[in-house]
Amino acid sequence: MRRLPVYLLVDVSGSMHGEPIESVKNGLQLLVAALRKDPQALETAYLSVITFGSSAQQIVPLTELSAFNMPEISAGGCTVLGEALQLVCKCRENEVTKTTAEQKGDWRPMVFILTDGVPTDDPQPGIDKFRSMKWGASVSCAAGPGADKALLDKITPECVVELASADQSTLSAFFKWVTASIVSTSKSINESGTSTGSMDQLPPPPPEVQIV
Amino acid sequence: MAKNGDKVTVRSVSGKTYEYIWKDTPSSGAMKDVYFSPDKSYVVAFFKDPQDANAIDRLQNLVGTYRQGIFGGPGGDYWKKIYCWPTDIVREGNKVAIIVPAYHKEFFFTYGSKTLDIKSGEKEGKWFTNPWHRYCNLDAREVGDWHSYFDICLLLARGVRRMHMAGLAHSDLSYKNVLVDPVSHSAAIIDIDGLVVPGKYPLDVTGTPDFIAPEVYATMHLPKSDPNRKLPNGNTDLHALAVLIYMYLLCRHPLEGKKIWDVEDEQHDKTLAFGEKAVFIEDPTNKINRYNVDWVRNNQPKSRLPYMLPWMDLDKLPYTILGPYLKDLFDRAFIQGLHNPSMRPKAFEWEDGLIQTMDLMIPCQNPNCKQKWFVFDNSASNPKCPFCGTPYKIPLPVLNLYNKANTSYKPTGMRVMVYNGTRLYQWHANPRVARNEKLTGEQKKSLACFQFHQGKWYLRNERAKGMTDLQTKQSIPAGSIVELKDGVQIRLDDENSRMIYVQMVNK
Known part of the structure; x- marks a missing residue:
């Protein structure tokens, strides 16, 4: 069975402390609950969470939805986005099965990056590494006015979305859209013709989520 | 607002x-x-x-x-x-x-799942075609037994047949657009607004992956105006119907095998595997796409193997466990007709094949068997349940049905297996009555039933008027019983009704 790997990269720097990080946790919980109700997503989607603050950490390795446990997430420190990009590439190399003559590999992973600020490390090596790989849908989300949209556009030129603020209702709308994107991809990955990298396969985002 | x-x-x-x-x-x-x-x-x-x-x-x-x-x-x-x-x-x-x-209320989960929050959710078909969902994620009270899925498939075939009779094609038959309830043995076709009248209206769907016909997959890259582009129609419905029936009965996809057509690009691989290059996983003459148990172990998540493997073991549960009628139909759907749409079995043929196969089903004698039913295999000397391996230990009368032809009788090729509870109906006795939606209340009443008592099988005439033992010329009046023995020939009803020729197997 080809799995659909989904990597969520979440900014946990100091500026995310409080309502933003609580909203992220809440959003993640709703995302998992909604995906578990969809038989196709439940069958194919596998989820991993990578956080980046003062360091990048894979706090949940690629896990099937039925076995996913909510991780502890707390915010504090700086924003090592570059390191997070390096880490997601490394995790992909370790976790995502490549197709061989004897084994069906996984679908190209989907990546969602959520950040509210500017990286504090040098992101370029991470961006280069990230761009050297082929991903399924890759989306970065500028949560609030403090994020560097031009930089995000270099990471995921396919799609950058913007949230007016990182509050509960806006982030919840964002996670709903991520959920719908995973559900629709899990249904359409089998469809031929277009590759999963194309944005028009994702459902249109709600009004709170602006495409940049 | x-x-x-x-x-x-x-x-x-x-x-x-x-x-x-x-x-x-x-x-x-x-x-x-x-x-x-x-x-x-x-x-x-x-x-x-x-x-x-x-x-x-x-x-x-x-x-x-x-x-x-x-x-x-x-x-x-x-x-x-x-x-x-x-x-x-x-x-x-x-x-x-x-x-x-x-949707009717039976199409919403009553119990749902012990681990997932899906109570009151819609019973979309996907929950019942993946064995990990069916036997691990769903509550056991939601999944019925193997017979449930034969009845579900019969209703689907009937629904598609009626649509096609009206000149309509569904164009997007899939487990998403079918609701099923194995508990009450019901099925409903939904999302009917996408129906197409072939040749008359343009289409807005290409179908659902897994159910798109090979010719549609293979020409999807062409613009819609290209004369070579194949769009959904009645024949692509017949592919989707065959895939649905195969998946409900065998919990695996008929074209999703081990062959990799493109190692670099998964998307393109799938396009080829379901389109231009599609091969039935159980094609006896072309084994390129067939997998074995070792391959399944390497290609399915370990935690799901206990649920996936029994069904994905093509040697243990080959499609031939569905009996001769369905085997023949699947050969036509997935071998001869896979790339030749006009050769695919029509919906009414699936209907007939399912009805005839249900007459070959007998209950497993293991009270704990999850499937509870299996199709009697005429070629095996010792019948046993293919799912749990329990041998069938009592004598099994087989009723061969014959049509009246002038002064003699001709075999129909139809058979009925006798177990405690088998019933014969008008559609068995009368060649002019078919088991379909047109049956009247009277025609739905059984003519005869069977009982096993102290090592012997008996037929009990319930209401047939002219039932007669053709060898002794003795009438078998309604309410009376007659023992079933090898070679017994019984006319089921009036002069023109069918005859059963009894064969005792598994003695």
Whole structure:
């Protein structure tokens, strides 16, 4: 069975402390609950969470939805986005099965990056590494006015979305859209013709989520 | 602007009024936003995109002429259980909605799952075609037994047959557009607004992955105007129907095998495997796509193997466990007709094949067997359940049905296995009666039943008037019993009715 790997990269720097990080946790919980109700997503989607603050950490390795446990997430420190990009590439190399003559590999992973600020490390090596790989849908989300949209556009030129603020209702709308994107991809990955990298396969985002 | 919970009134193009409850976040499919009526007996489903004149014309035909044709005639009510057919159209500004009856309550989970929060969720087909879902994620009280799925498939085949008779094609048959209830043995075809009249209206769907016919997959890259581009039609419905039946009965996909066509690009690999290069995983002459147990172990998540493996073991549960009629139909669907659409079995053939196969089913004698039923294999000397391996230990009368032909009888090729509870009906006895939606109440009453008592099998005539033992010329009046022995020949009803020739096997 080809799995659909989904990597969520979440900014946990100091500026995310409080309502933003609580909203992220809440959003993640709703995302998992909604995906578990969809038989196709439940069958194919596998989820991993990578956080980046003062360091990048894979706090949940690629896990099937039925076995996913909510991780502890707390915010504090700086924003090592570059390191997070390096880490997601490394995790992909370790976790995502490549197709061989004897084994069906996984679908190209989907990546969602959520950040509210500017990286504090040098992101370029991470961006280069990230761009050297082929991903399924890759989306970065500028949560609030403090994020560097031009930089995000270099990471995921396919799609950058913007949230007016990182509050509960806006982030919840964002996670709903991520959920719908995973559900629709899990249904359409089998469809031929277009590759999963194309944005028009994702459902249109709600009004709170602006495409940049 | 309406608020959550507000009642909204709309008027349809035919002048009727409908009400729905506004929700800020309605249930939403790929094409429509769905709002419930206050009494939940129907839904108002708004298309997200504007509909052009052609589309509205098509919808108007569906809720008008075609609906009338199917539901308006005698016995039309029968189809209300099988189709969720739109009844009216609403136009609000540039928005178009259809009025659709709500799904029957058996299509919502009563228990759902012990681990997932799906109670009251819709029983979409996907939950029942993946064995990990069916036997691990769902509550055991939701999944029925193997016979449930034969009955479900029969209803689907019947639903597709009626549509095709009317000249319509569904164009997007899939486990998403079929609701099933193994507990009450029911099925309903939904999302009927996408129906197409071949040659008359343009299409807005290409189908659902896993069910798209090979010729459609193989030409998907061409523009819609290209004459070589193949679009969904009745023959692609017949591919989807065959895939659905195979998946409900065997919990695996007939084309999803081990062959990798493109190591670099998974997408392209799938396009080839389901399109141009598609090969049936159980094709006896071309084993390129066939997998074995070792391959399954390497290609399925370890935690799911206990549920996947029994079904994905093609040696232990080959499609031949479905009996000769269905084997023949699957050969035509997935071997001869896979790349040759006109050779695919028609929906009525699936209907007949399923009905005849159900007459070959006997109950497993292991009370703990999950499947509870299996198809008797005429070629095996010691019949046993293919699922749990339990041997069938009592004598098994086989009734061979013969048609009256002038002064003699001719074999029909139809057989009925006798177990405690087997019943014979009009459609067994009378060649002019078929088991379909047209059966009258009287025709649904059984003519005869069978009992196993102290090591012997007996037939009990319940209401057949002219039942006769053809060797002794003795009449078998209603209410009387007769022992079944090898070679016994019984005329089931009047002069022109069929004869059964009894064969005792497994003595």
